[in-house]
Amino acid sequence: QKEVEQNSGPLSVPEGAIASLNCTYSDRGSQSFFWYRQYSGKSPELIMSIYSNGDKEDGRFTAQLNKASQYVSLLIRDSQPSDSATYLCAVKGGGSNYKLTFGKGTLLTVNP
Amino acid sequence: DGGITQSPKYLFRKEGQNVTLSCEQNLNHDAMYWYRQDPGQGLRLIYYSQIVNDFQKGDIAEGYSVSREKKESFPLTVTSAQKNPTAFYLCASINGPNMYGANVLTFGAGSRLTVL
Numbered sequence: 001q002k003e004v005e006q007n008s009g010p011l012s013v014p015e016g017a018i019a020s021l022n023c024t025y026s027d028r029g030s031q032s033f034f035w036y037r038q039y040s041g042k043s044p045e046l047i048m049s050i051y052s053n054g055d056k057e058d059g060r061f062t063a064q065l066n067k068a069s070q071y072v073s074l075l076i077r078d079s080q081p082s083d084s085a086t087y088l089c090a091v092k093g094g095g096s097n098y099k100l101t102f103g104k105g106t107l108l109t110v111n112p
Numbered sequence: 113d114g115g116i117t118q119s120p121k122y123l124f125r126k127e128g129q130n131v132t133l134s135c136e137q138n139l140n141h142d143a144m145y146w147y148r149q150d151p152g153q154g155l156r157l158i159y160y161s162q163i164v165n166d167f168q169k170g171d172i173a174e175g176y177s178v179s180r181e182k183k184e185s186f187p188l189t190v191t192s193a194q195k196n197p198t199a200f201y202l203c204a205s206i207n208g209p210n211m212y213g214a215n216v217l218t219f220g221a222g223s224r225l226t227v228l
Contacts, residue, residue, distance in 0.1 A: 004154075034217070043202055043219040044155070088154055088219070098143045098162055098206065099170070100217055102154040 002027040004091050006103035015112050019076040021087050023103055028069070029094030033065055033072045036088040038105065045089055048074060079110040115139065116220035118203050119210070123225045125190075125197070132224045133188045135203035137197065142185040142206070148172060149200040158201075161186055198227045 003026040013019045022036075032051050036044035050056045050072065051062040062075040072091075076083055089103040125131045132153065142161045143158040160187030161180040175194025180186055186205075189217045190197045203220040 006154075043222045045219070046216050049216070090155075098145075098160060099157060100145075101157075102147075102152040104152070 002091075002093060002101050003029075004101050004103040005088075005105050006091055008088050008106070010107040010109060012109045012111060013079050015079060015081060015110055017072075017079050017110075019079045019083065019108055019110070021074040021076075021089075021106050021108070023072045023074075023089030023091075024070055025072070025089075025091045025101075026100075027091065027093050028067075028070060030067075030070075030091045031094050032092040033059045033063070034039075034060075034090040034092075034100070035063060035074045036090060037083075038088055040085075079108075080112050081110050084108060084110050089106075114189045114217060116203055116205055118148060118201075118220035118223050121221065123223060125225060125227050127227055130189055130191050131197075131225065133190070133201055133225070134160070135186045135188065135220060136184055137186075137203075137204060137205045137220075138151075138184060139218065140183070142183070143220075145204045146170075146176070146178065146186070146188045147202045149202060149203065153176075155202060158188065197225055200224050 005024045007022045034049040037047050038044040048063040050065045056063045060077045064073045086105040086107045088105045090100045119134045145160040148156040156172050159178040161167035177189045201223045204217050206217045
């Protein structure tokens, strides 16, 4: 069973701080990695995708991937109360397999 | 507007009844998925389909059935054999044969099923 593990929450940070979310995965052949944000009662929405080792920045969000360590993270700079949500890490295995495996998510609360 | 439409948004069912959740997409996507989400949990894959008239079991297919007669439609039936059906059900789709690159998994708004 391929697994995706996320750091247990909830995570609480003050407004303006950096929020750090972590994810590890078991399938060493995984190719694609995604971070989804899910507000309570809503469906997930993609906020970042990353495919190569290193950092990928998009506005206040930075995704970091280390395939050797089987580790992917998401940093949210200048956290805002509107960032309060559950963040889901998703991993796609190698090959033409269409399946995404999701972690259980980390609940982030940004306090004003 | 292109997107994925799930219906109904809320559904109540008595124990022992089958119920079918609708999922329609007008994105011309090849692959479609059904996920289940329980409170405080991530998404678990029920079934997925890469092409019309073909589908594969996911990690928790027992008690569920699907069909893919049209590219646009991928309905999910929750049967009476599913022991704990109360959950949030999410349909998703993705274009192309390979997710590497710009392909994105897009979700519908979800259907919340409650068994009374």
